[in-house]
Amino acid sequence: MEQLRPSPRRRLPTLALPLLLLAGAYQSRAAELPASTGPQPPAQTAPAATASITGAITDKDGASIAGARVTLIRDHQPPASVTTANDGTFAFLSLGPGPFQLAIVAAGFAPQPTSGILQPGERLELPTFALAAASTTTNIEVTATPTDIAEAQVKLEEKQRVLGAIPNFYVVYDRNPLPLNPKQKSEFALRSLIDPVNLVLNGAVAGVQQATHTYAWQLGADGYAKRYSAAFGNFLTSDLLTNAALPILFHQDPRYYYKGTGSVRSRVGYAIANAVICKGDNGHWQPNYSGILGGLAASGISNAYYPATNRAGAGLTFENAAIGTGLGAIANLFEEFVVRKLTPRIPPIIPPNP
Numbered sequence: 001m002e003q004l005r006p007s008p009r010r011r012l013p014t015l016a017l018p019l020l021l022l023a024g025a026y027q028s029r030a031a032e033l034p035a036s037t038g039p040q041p042p043a044q045t046a047p048a049a050t051a052s053i054t055g056a057i058t059d060k061d062g063a064s065i066a067g068a069r070v071t072l073i074r075d076h077q078p079p080a081s082v083t084t085a086n087d088g089t090f091a092f093l094s095l096g097p098g099p100f101q102l103a104i105v106a107a108g109f110a111p112q113p114t115s116g117i118l119q120p121g122e123r124l125e126l127p128t129f130a131l132a133a134a135s136t137t138t139n140i141e142v143t144a145t146p147t148d149i150a151e152a153q154v155k156l157e158e159k160q161r162v163l164g165a166i167p168n169f170y171v172v173y174d175r176n177p178l179p180l181n182p183k184q185k186s187e188f189a190l191r192s193l194i195d196p197v198n199l200v201l202n203g204a205v206a207g208v209q210q211a212t213h214t215y216a217w218q219l220g221a222d223g224y225a226k227r228y229s230a231a232f233g234n235f236l237t238s239d240l241l242t243n244a245a246l247p248i249l250f251h252q253d254p255r256y257y258y259k260g261t262g263s264v265r266s267r268v269g270y271a272i273a274n275a276v277i278c279k280g281d282n283g284h285w286q287p288n289y290s291g292i293l294g295g296l297a298a299s300g301i302s303n304a305y306y307p308a309t310n311r312a313g314a315g316l317t318f319e320n321a322a323i324g325t326g327l328g329a330i331a332n333l334f335e336e337f338v339v340r341k342l343t344p345r346i347p348p349i350i351p352p353n354p
Contacts, residue, residue: 168343
């Protein structure tokens, strides 16, 4: 009897929590995993911004620089400027969260930009900036481009790991994320593909299949190698199609946008709906062509390397894709309600001082 083969994107939910989390990595959005930490207030009643940024500016010898101009640049907000006090310190108070850039300009010194991502309520104390002397006085206004901000958000997401280990890249916690450009989508997919933890989890999947004699391959080293190659092939095609190639073609964002607020009912509906819809690069919700078509294509491509008795016909391919979409909805529920508390807090990205 021909063995039913699940969609290549959904082969792991039978394996406890770590492999259930990995199932998210085989979705159209890869590993996307947040959770609620308790009752949440409605979005319109969110507490006032209390985050702040402080720092100090010196010359190379450690002498404080007074009167230097520090400009704070944030997306969709006018720039704000302060001058340093006699001891070289500066502060920006009552800020909201999100990416930011600082432009530091002082007479007789080379300008120095820096950037980072401010967390809600965070009191961020920056390292002391030691400015290098300039041969001429130069005043430069530095503006963070959308590409720069999106890149900073991507770098932050690449540090998201459940339990500090399992990749949790494809989930957005930022309230004002910018869309990814084609280069960033491709690099993000490659980063997930070659992540060592994902490679190890692929090996665990192949090991379970070997132990249960799944698929018509023999046991032993040769059988394990074929099962590992097939598992990696599933991940490869799904990752590249649903997270890079098709999102670039359809101008869609492959990430899951964490909601985190509102009633439980609204969040459940939101998580389930995100199995079939996604954000476009234009910021509007639309059918998730990338995830749905990517799942179908990955399932069809897998017929090229599975044993003949385990290959899915057209009907079974569509059935497996539908099952994969349902499992995607379940994974989204985990992301929305369970796993965020398992992902350690990510610090802002602050470039080191020269």
